[in-house]
Amino acid sequence: QKEVEQDPGPLSVPEGAIVSLNCTYSNSAFQYFMWYRQYSRKGPELLMYTYSSGNKEDGRFTAQVDKSSKYISLFIRDSQPSDSATYLCAMSPGTASKLTFGTGTRLQVTL
Amino acid sequence: GAVVSQHPSWVICKSGTSVKIECRSLDFQATTMFWYRQFPKQSLMLMATSNEGSKATYEQGVEKDKFLINHASLTLSTLTVTSAHPEDSSFYICSARPWTSGGAYEQYFGPGTRLTVT
Numbered sequence: 001q002k003e004v005e006q007d008p009g010p011l012s013v014p015e016g017a018i019v020s021l022n023c024t025y026s027n028s029a030f031q032y033f034m035w036y037r038q039y040s041r042k043g044p045e046l047l048m049y050t051y052s053s054g055n056k057e058d059g060r061f062t063a064q065v066d067k068s069s070k071y072i073s074l075f076i077r078d079s080q081p082s083d084s085a086t087y088l089c090a091m092s093p094g095t096a097s098k099l100t101f102g103t104g105t106r107l108q109v110t111l
Numbered sequence: 112g113a114v115v116s117q118h119p120s121w122v123i124c125k126s127g128t129s130v131k132i133e134c135r136s137l138d139f140q141a142t143t144m145f146w147y148r149q150f151p152k153q154s155l156m157l158m159a160t161s162n163e164g165s166k167a168t169y170e171q172g173v174e175k176d177k178f179l180i181n182h183a184s185l186t187l188s189t190l191t192v193t194s195a196h197p198e199d200s201s202f203y204i205c206s207a208r209p210w211t212s213g214g215a216y217e218q219y220f221g222p223g224t225r226l227t228v229t
């Protein structure tokens with residue numbers, strides 16, 4: 001079993017839809033949870049990070065962490081074609097620790 | 112701010128030759144740099160962690176004699192793939208953590224280098 005599981009997709013939604021992206025994990029030591037966006041043949045770009053459980057909102061993006069269920073989510077409201085990319089979740093147990101990534105979910109927002 | 116560059120962006124080399132990839136933090140000093148490898152439609156796999164002035168720490172299964180990492184300054188790390196073979200063809204991405212970093216999230220990624228070994 002992988003430490004971090006993420007549905008690879010692809011996920012296709014119409015413009016304006018609400019997108020829900022999810023990851024599950026098995027390591028209860030993870031405390032830091034990140035979401036990255038990666039365009040084709042580019043490096044990942046940090047979208048949001050959360051420490052421990054709870055919600056965090058930034059514009060059209062909302063990150064949720066449920067440590068009791070070992071489940072994290074990223075919601076994108078009013079999705080745009082420019083949101084089409086691969087979304088990677090990543091986790092870490094500590095501030096100086098390495099990141100463990102999910103496989104990424106490929107999202108396509110259609111006109 | 113927080114820009115990381117990689118050079119080259121794409122390289123093709125013949126089997127048996129060595130290739131060097133540079134990773135630079137352009138507007139900050141990075142005490143720690145990471146090297147990842149990404150196969151098509153797969154996630155980033157950490158290869159090694161390097162701290163300025165010390166030897167790199169390699170992940171299990173990564174051959175340190177094949178993937179030489181040098182972190183000579185606070186803004187530059189290099190990855191040399193020695194005696195490259197076609198199975199080394201991949202997308203190599205570096206990231207850098209500022210020395211002022213306050214959290215695990217603070218890791219900035221380069222644009223990646225696509226290596227093709229023929």
